Amino acid sequence: MSAVEQPEVTAGSPGRQGRVIRPYGDTTGDGMVQMSFTLPLPHDKLAEGAALQLARKMGLDPALLVHAKAMGPDFTFFVVYGSSTHLVNLGDVHVVEREYPLLSAKDANLAIRRQLRRKLVVVGACIGTDAHTVGIDAILNIKGFAGEKGLEYYREIKVVNLGAQVLVPELVARARAEKADAVLVSQVVTQKDAHVHNTTQMSAAFREAYPAGHVPILVVGGPRFEEGSEQALGVDRIFGRGTTPAEVASYLVHEITERKARR
Structure with a gap:
């Protein structure tokens, strides 16, 4: 999912300091994200419930289970989709910038x-x-x-x-x-x-x-x-x-x- 500003922040806002963003799924600022993971459980209702609980603890609310597939007898692969409750303040994001020119x-x-x-x-x-x-x-x-x-x-x-x-x-x-x-x-x-x-x-x-x-x-x-x-x-x-x-x-x-x- 690509990230966009929240509705109250315009795309043309100058600079990044203080800008808060949420992921974009269906509509601007809805926070929708998709993620996948594997749990060491056979595929059954208990495993699906565990996957949704994990998704909620990771900040997806509501969380939807969109795919579950057994990976052998003891593991299950999941894909979940939901709205993230977390925000990102771009002013708090630190990256390593290239400090030297790119040469031919x-x-x-x-x-x-x-x-x-x-x-x-x-x-x-x-x-x-x-x-x-x-x-x-x-x-x-x-x-x-x-x-x-x-x-x-x-x-x-x-x-x-x-x-x-x-x-x-x-x-x-x-x-x-x-x-x-x-x-x-x-x-x-x-x-x-x-x-x-x-x-x-x-x-x-x-x-x-x-x-x-x-x-x-x-x-x-x-x-x-x-x-x-x-x-x-x-x-x-x-x-x-x-x-x-x-x-x-x-x-x-x-x-x-x-x-x-x-x-």
Whole structure:
């Protein structure tokens, strides 16, 4: 469901501070939302009642059960629909804005040559048990993503793509051997916070292997990372779903420029 202002707030209101919005379903400001979930119950009337109770506790009132399907003998999948009692104040919404310009491949290459006077070395991998290389390949491979060519296309970037299920010690060793300026890690498998555990293990290993102030730029990406949690994970940047190669290249240029200025 898309979100619109409440009826008393006009679409042309300037700025976002103080604007309160509700979801939109059938009519403006009705708060209607649809959500799905699975409960560990066989499909019967008790399970359906439990699903509606959960929906009400999550702020849907009234809540309507629109779909229920058994998922084997012990689980049931539900879709519920209802009016959300919750409001969103846009003034309280905090997002991570891009603080650097988005560069073309030509401008990125020129900036790298000017700052480093050599190629920027990028090592990428999926670590741990993660075998999903779609994300890392979209950023690194020349075919790229969303009409943008990957970092292999940039003549001033040397890309070393290690692929899937790379152990952290192997990643650190290869980064040291290649004298990597940046390490890109993709994490798609997120069950039981595997992406969090793998990332913190990876960042700790790099800080142990490198002298202070000489750790490569550590970048992670994946659909379940929380923006703004870089410090907790020990990395320099987090990229979420929909990230393009140009965004990553532009960030790397920005970061190497900042690091050179600090040194």
